Amino acid sequence: MAASKNQRVIVVGGGLAGLAATVRIAESGIPVDLFSIVPVKRSHSVCAQGGINACNEVARQQGYSEHEHFDESIYGGDFLAHQPPVYEMAHWAPQIIDLLDRMGVPFNRTQEGYRDLRLFGGSLYKRTHFAGATTGQQLIYALDEQTRRWEAEGMVAKYEHWEFLWPVVSDDGVCRGIVAQDLRTMQVRAFRADAVIMATGGNGLVFGKSTNSVVCTGAAAARCYQAGARYANGEFIQVHPTAIPGADKLRLMSESARGEGGRVWVPAVKGADGKWGKHPDPSRDPRQVPENERYYFLEERYPKYGNIVPRDIATREIFNICMEGLGVFGGNMVYLDLTHLGREYLERKLLGIIEIYRKFVGEDPADVPMRIFPGVHYTMGGLWTTYTPKPDLKGMVPGAPNSMMCSIPGLYAFGEVNYQYHGANRLGANALLSCIFDGLFCGRGVVNHVKNASRAAADEPQSIYDGVVKQEEARVKRLAESKGAENPYHIGRELGEEMTAASTVVKSGPRLEQAMSKLAELRERYARIGVDDPSGWTNQNLAHARAVGDMLAMADVILRGGLERRESRGSHYRTDFPERDDARFLKTTVAEWDGASKSAKISFEPVETGLVQPRARTYGKVEGEAGKKPAAQPVSV
Amino acid sequence: MTTAPVTNPQPRGAQRPRTIRFRIERCDGPGKPARWEAFDVPVEPGANVISCLQWIAANPVTIEGKRTTPVVWDSGCLEEVCGACTMRVNGRVRQSCTALIENLLAAGVTEVTLQPMSKFPVVRDLFVDRQRFFNDLKRAKAWVPIDGTYNLGAGPREKPADQAERYVLSTCMTCGCCLDACPQYKKEEDAKEWDQSFVGAAVISQVRLFNEHPTGAALKPERLDFMASIGGVSDCGNAQNCVKVCPKEIPLTESIAAIGRAVSIHRIKQFFGVRD
Numbered sequence: 001m002a003a004s005k006n007q008r009v010i011v012v013g014g015g016l017a018g019l020a021a022t023v024r025i026a027e028s029g030i031p032v033d034l035f036s037i038v039p040v041k042r043s044h045s046v047c048a049q050g051g052i053n054a055c056n057e058v059a060r061q062q063g064y065s066e067h068e069h070f071d072e073s074i075y076g077g078d079f080l081a082h083q084p085p086v087y088e089m090a091h092w093a094p095q096i097i098d099l100l101d102r103m104g105v106p107f108n109r110t111q112e113g114y115r116d117l118r119l120f121g122g123s124l125y126k127r128t129h130f131a132g133a134t135t136g137q138q139l140i141y142a143l144d145e146q147t148r149r150w151e152a153e154g155m156v157a158k159y160e161h162w163e164f165l166w167p168v169v170s171d172d173g174v175c176r177g178i179v180a181q182d183l184r185t186m187q188v189r190a191f192r193a194d195a196v197i198m199a200t201g202g203n204g205l206v207f208g209k210s211t212n213s214v215v216c217t218g219a220a221a222a223r224c225y226q227a228g229a230r231y232a233n234g235e236f237i238q239v240h241p242t243a244i245p246g247a248d249k250l251r252l253m254s255e256s257a258r259g260e261g262g263r264v265w266v267p268a269v270k271g272a273d274g275k276w277g278k279h280p281d282p283s284r285d286p287r288q289v290p291e292n293e294r295y296y297f298l299e300e301r302y303p304k305y306g307n308i309v310p311r312d313i314a315t316r317e318i319f320n321i322c323m324e325g326l327g328v329f330g331g332n333m334v335y336l337d338l339t340h341l342g343r344e345y346l347e348r349k350l351l352g353i354i355e356i357y358r359k360f361v362g363e364d365p366a367d368v369p370m371r372i373f374p375g376v377h378y379t380m381g382g383l384w385t386t387y388t389p390k391p392d393l394k395g396m397v398p399g400a401p402n403s404m405m406c407s408i409p410g411l412y413a414f415g416e417v418n419y420q421y422h423g424a425n426r427l428g429a430n431a432l433l434s435c436i437f438d439g440l441f442c443g444r445g446v447v448n449h450v451k452n453a454s455r456a457a458a459d460e461p462q463s464i465y466d467g468v469v470k471q472e473e474a475r476v477k478r479l480a481e482s483k484g485a486e487n488p489y490h491i492g493r494e495l496g497e498e499m500t501a502a503s504t505v506v507k508s509g510p511r512l513e514q515a516m517s518k519l520a521e522l523r524e525r526y527a528r529i530g531v532d533d534p535s536g537w538t539n540q541n542l543a544h545a546r547a548v549g550d551m552l553a554m555a556d557v558i559l560r561g562g563l564e565r566r567e568s569r570g571s572h573y574r575t576d577f578p579e580r581d582d583a584r585f586l587k588t589t590v591a592e593w594d595g596a597s598k599s600a601k602i603s604f605e606p607v608e609t610g611l612v613q614p615r616a617r618t619y620g621k622v623e624g625e626a627g628k629k630p631a632a633q634p635v636s637v
Numbered sequence: 638m639t640t641a642p643v644t645n646p647q648p649r650g651a652q653r654p655r656t657i658r659f660r661i662e663r664c665d666g667p668g669k670p671a672r673w674e675a676f677d678v679p680v681e682p683g684a685n686v687i688s689c690l691q692w693i694a695a696n697p698v699t700i701e702g703k704r705t706t707p708v709v710w711d712s713g714c715l716e717e718v719c720g721a722c723t724m725r726v727n728g729r730v731r732q733s734c735t736a737l738i739e740n741l742l743a744a745g746v747t748e749v750t751l752q753p754m755s756k757f758p759v760v761r762d763l764f765v766d767r768q769r770f771f772n773d774l775k776r777a778k779a780w781v782p783i784d785g786t787y788n789l790g791a792g793p794r795e796k797p798a799d800q801a802e803r804y805v806l807s808t809c810m811t812c813g814c815c816l817d818a819c820p821q822y823k824k825e826e827d828a829k830e831w832d833q834s835f836v837g838a839a840v841i842s843q844v845r846l847f848n849e850h851p852t853g854a855a856l857k858p859e860r861l862d863f864m865a866s867i868g869g870v871s872d873c874g875n876a877q878n879c880v881k882v883c884p885k886e887i888p889l890t891e892s893i894a895a896i897g898r899a900v901s902i903h904r905i906k907q908f909f910g911v912r913d
Contacts, residue, residue, distance in 0.1 A: 038713055038721060039771060041719075041810075042713045042714075043719075046719045098789075099786060101791050101792035103792075104781040104792070104803075104847070106795075107800070108804075109795050112794075115791075134718060137808070148771075149782070152775050152778075184761075214715065246688070247682065251716055352718070359737075362737075362739075362740070490695060532697050532704070532707055533707055534706075537665065538764060540707065540709050541694070541707045
C-alpha cells in the first residue's frame with residue numbers, strides 16, 4: 001500500500017533525535033505529530049556542551065578514518081555495542097556535520113574559515129566539531145528552526161506540554177498510536193499513527209541529582225517497557241567525571257575542558273618510594289601549591305591518553321583518589337585546572353561552561369582551578385531495538401523498515417532512549433551524533449514501514465484507543481484521589497540517593513541486594529502516597545507522582561541487570577567481579593516486564609562482534625591491572 | 638603574586654540564616670485571581686530558587702501553617718541554557734536557576750519574592766504561556782532554507798569574526814527576559830491580537846542572525862517585509878531595557894539598529910523596484 005493521505009507518524013520527544021526524525025519524515029511527505037513535555041527548543045539536548053565527532057580531512061591526512069572512529073567507539077564501549085550500527089554511524093558522521101553546517105550551525109572556525117576541531121576523550125585525533133561550549137544548544141536550535149519551517153508548511157503539528165502515557169497496540173501486535181495528556185488542561189487523549197518514534201532521552205532522575213534536565217525521568221521508556229517492549233543494558237549508566245555539585249542538580253563541566261588542555265590534579269606529596277600521599281595541610285589555596293606537589297594522576301597513570309581517557313576510566317580514577325583521602329580539602333573533589341590556558345582562549349573555545357562555573361560557583365576558572373566530582377550523566381541502555389545489517393556486517397541496510405524498531409513492531413527508539421551505539425560506555429561527543437544519525441538514517445526506515453503497511457491506523461477500531469484512554473484516566477483519578485501519608489517527593493529523593501550510592505561508580509552483589517530491599521520498601525510506600533494537589537488544571541504534583549512510579553520500575557531494571565551481570569565492563573564495575581568476562585557476558589542484557597511479579601525478568605543475548613574482535617581495554621595504563629581493582633568499596637547508607 | 642582567597646566549599650552554616658522567606662504570587666489558572674502565599678524554606682548550601690521551589694513542592698505549608706497546593710513553575714536544564722525557568726525574582730526578570738540564595742543574601746535581600754513573567758498569560762502560578770514568542774519566530778522565517786537533509790556537501794566557509802557574531806546571536810534561548818522588560822511589548826491574552834503588537838528584541842535579533850547567513854539571506858526580503866509591518870522594528874521605543882536583562886548578553890540594541898537600517902534600505906529599494 002502506498003502512503004495514503006491520512007497516514008501520520010508520531011514522534012515523542014523533541015530533542016536532537018526527535019527533531020532530526022521529524023524533519024526527515026516531514027520532508028518525505030508524511031505529516032508528523034510531535035509530542036513533548038517541554039517546548040521542543042528547551043529539550044535536554046541544549047545541555048550538551050563539548051561537540052560532535054566525525055572523521056574530517058585534517059585527521060584523515062594524519063591517519064584517521066571513519067573506520068578508526070568506529071573502532072574507537074567499539075573499544076570505548078568495551079565491545080558491548082552491536083557493530084554494524086556503529087560502523088554505519090561512524091561512516092555517516094561527516095555528512096551529518098556537513099548538513100548541520102548547511103543549516104547554519106555556527107561551528108567554531110579556523111582563521112581560514114574551515115570548521116575548527118578539538119580533542120576529545122578516547123581518541124588521539126582531533127575529530128570533534130564544536131560551537132563554543134554549547135554545541136548541543138546550537139545543534140538543537142538548527143533542528144528546531146527546520147522543524148518550525150515544516151510546521152509553517154503544515155507538515156508538523158506540535159503538541160508541547162503534552163506527556164506520553166502509553167502506546168496503543170492493535171490486535172496484530174503493531175503499535176498504531178499513543179495516549180497522551182495535556183499537562184495544562186490535564187485532558188487525556190488518544191492519537192492515531194502509523195508509526196511511533198520514542199525519542200525521549202535518558203533516565204538521570206532515577207539517580208536523584210544528575211547532570212540531566214528535570215524532565216529526564218525515563219518515564220516514557222519505562223511505560224513502553226511496562227507495556228511489553230524489551231529494555232536492554234539498563235545497568236549501564238555513564239557517570240561523567242567532571243560535574244559541579246549543586247543543591248538542585250549536578251552541572252556538567254564538559255570533557256572539552258580536558259580536550260582543550262585542562263589538567264586534572266590533586267594536591268599531594270610524593271614519597272621517597274615514588275608513591276603519592278596526603279599533604280599535611282589540606283586547606284591550601286590551589287594557586288599556592290607548588291608544581292612538584294600537584295599529582296596529575298590521569299597523566300601519570302595513562303601517559304598515552306592522559307586527561308582524555310574515556311569517561312568510565314576517568315570517573316573511577318577520580319572516585320578512587322577521593323576515597324584514598326587525596327581529594328581537595330580532604331573531600332570528594334579534585335581540581336580541573338584551566339588556568340594555564342589563558343582567558344582569551346578559554347572564552348573563545350569554552351565560554352558556555354566558563355559562564356556556568358562563574359554563575360554557580362562564583363569563581364573564575366581562568367583564575368582558579370575548578371573543583372569537580374563525577375555525576376550521573378548518560379543512559380547507555382534503553383529500549384531494545386533491532387536493525388538489518390548489511391551481509392558483510394559493514395553497516396546497516398539503508399531504509400530497512402526495522403531500523404531501530406523496538407520489540408513492539410511500529411514502535412521505534414531513537415537517540416538516548418535507544419540502547420544501541422555506545423555499548424558499556426559512551427565516548428564523549430558521540431551522543432549528539434547518534435541522536436541525529438538515528439533521526440536521519442532510521443527515519444527513512446520509518447517512512448518505509450509506513451508506506452509498506454498493510455493496515456492503516458485510520459482504519460483501526462476506536463475501541464483500542466478508548467481502552468487505553470480509560471486505563472490512563474483511571475490512573476490519573478487514582479493518583480488525584482490518593483490521600484496516603486507517603487510523600488512522592490521524598491520517595492523520589494530516597495530512590496535517587498539509594499541508586500547513586502549502590503549503582504553508579506562502584507557496585508557489588510551485596511550492595512545491589514541491599515538496594516533491591518530498599519527498592520521493595522519504596523515500592524510498598526509508593527502504594528500509600530498522598531497527592532497534595534487535587535486540581536484538574538496544570539497539576540505538576542500528579543505528573544511527578546506518576547513519574548515516580550515509573551522510575552521505581554526503571555530502578556528495578558537497572559539493579560537486576562547489575563546483579564545478574566557478574567563481571568566488570570565499561571561503566572559497570574563490580575568489586576566482587578572486577579574482570580571483564582567475555583565468555584559469559586559479552587552479551588546484551590534484556591529486561592522484560594513481568595506483570596505478575598511487577599519486576600524485570602533478565603536474560604542475555606549475543607552481541608554482533610563480527611568486525612572487530614574484543615581485545616583488552618587498558619588505554620595504555622602503566623600500573624598494569626592495578627587500576628582495575630580500586631581500594632574503594634561501594635558506599636553504604 | 639596577589640590572589641583573592643578561594644571560597645572554602647565547606648558549608649558555613651554558622652553564617653547562613655537557617656531559613657529564608659519566599660513570597661510567591663500565585664494564580665490557580667486563567668481568569669482566576671492572583672494571591673500571595675509565603676513559605677519559610679531551609680537554606681541548603683548551594684541553594685538556588687529552584688531548589689527552594691523543589692522543597693516547597695515537597696512541603697507545601699505556608700508560614701501560617703496552612704497546607705496548600707505545591708507551587709507550579711516551569712523549568713528544564715537548570716543551567717541557564719534552556720530558558721524555561723524564567724520568572725521575576727524580587728521584581729527582576731531572570732532565570733531562577735541562576736538565582737543563588739547566597740548571592741541574593743549577599744545583595745542584602747532578606748526575603749525572596751517570586752512572580753510570573755508579566756507579558757505572557759499565566760497558565761498557573763509561575764508558569765506562563767510563551768507560545769506567542771515561538772509563533773513570532775515562525776512569522777520571522779527564522780531558519781536557513783536548506784534544500785533538504787540529503788548529503789549535498791559542506792555549508793559555506795565563514796570567517797571566525799563572522800562566526801563569533803552569529804554565535805552570540807544564536808545563543809538566544811527564547812526565554813523572553815527582553816520582552817518582559819520592554820515597555821513597548823504588550824501582554825496579549827488573545828492570540829488574534831498577536832500579529833498587531835510589537836514583536837520585541839529577540840525576534841528582531843533572530844531576523845538579523847538569519848539575514849547574515851549566506852543561505853539564510855535568501856529569505857531576507859520576506860523577513861524585512863515582516864520587520865517593516867505593524868509590530869515590526871519601528872515600534873521599538875529605544876528604552877534599551879532588553880539588552881540590560883538579556884542573560885546571554887546578546888547585543889540586542891545593535892540588532893535592532895542593524896535591522897532598522899536594513900528595513901530603511903529595503904524600503905528605498907522597493908520604492909525604486911530594486912531587488913534586495
